[in-house]
Amino acid sequence: MLQRPNHEEYSPYFEGYISQVPEGDYQAFLQSQLDEIIGIYAQMTDEQALLRYAPGKWSLKELLGHITDTERVMSYRMLRIARGDTTNLPGFDQDVFIANAAFDDIAVADLLRDFQAVRQATFTLLTTIQEAAWPRLGVSNSTAMSARALAYIVAGHAQHHLNVIQARYI
Template sequence: MVQQLVAEYGSGYDQVKNAIGGLTKEELQFKPAPDKWSIHEIIIHLADAEIVGVHRMKRVLAEENPTLTAYNQDAWADALQYSLEDAARSLELFGLLRQTMLPALLRAEEADWQRCGIHEEAGPLTLAQLLERYVNHVRGHLAQIDRVLAAYREKQAQQ
């Protein structure tokens, strides 16, 4: 199970890149509703979330029961003006972060997967649970990208 998650984690960048490959600027910038993210903003978010995820997983591997801080993703998107960020650079950063973390996950031994950090909101989380969260995080945003594209195409068809 864990090895499948590691493999999917390692392919996350390619999955995202393939999902947005060939999209126009208009498709990337389209917001299905004022309070929803564009694909562009989703990409920025994935990079920021990966920064946090790599930090959390490395702390769990290196420290005894570290505190894992929470963050408000919507506040980050608003305050950091995700719509003005460079999505191509953020996608590249997301990929680099995954490439950087992957060797440590591949080297992890059986006992490492049970090492734990204490998340401020979720409580105790093992390395295996953190990995699963970050795999599921990409899965969720890939589905979100599909929904945004479907909404864009529906809007285009109505015009």
């Protein structure tokens, strides 16, 4: 079972995400998130998924695209660090991603399929990481990070946005 990362394995910036992941079976938690996201988005029309809870906030489509993009980036970082790559991995600007993705023009069903594919890729990646590689440190955005911290960030980031969806959109 994947153990929670120690505070030395990530920047304090990520504590809010990591704290969103409950104790217990990490992969079961990822699966429950997948099921929840499918349950929320599968019943939405494209028009409903354009909802923004306030002016200037992301639409539900943009939020799903952001969750997917972030999981892609964090999983890639996890792969590189788990495999021993110590190259300083660059950061990314989520607002630039959103501005250039045109998620609102993509069918919600396609965005959901994309998220499902990325989450499935995360599941399969997890099976290829050996126990000794999880605490391995690398550098991401000029910050020391472990592979397991990145795994927890993937889950915690998605949970953060699920909480926002529940509180502000639904």
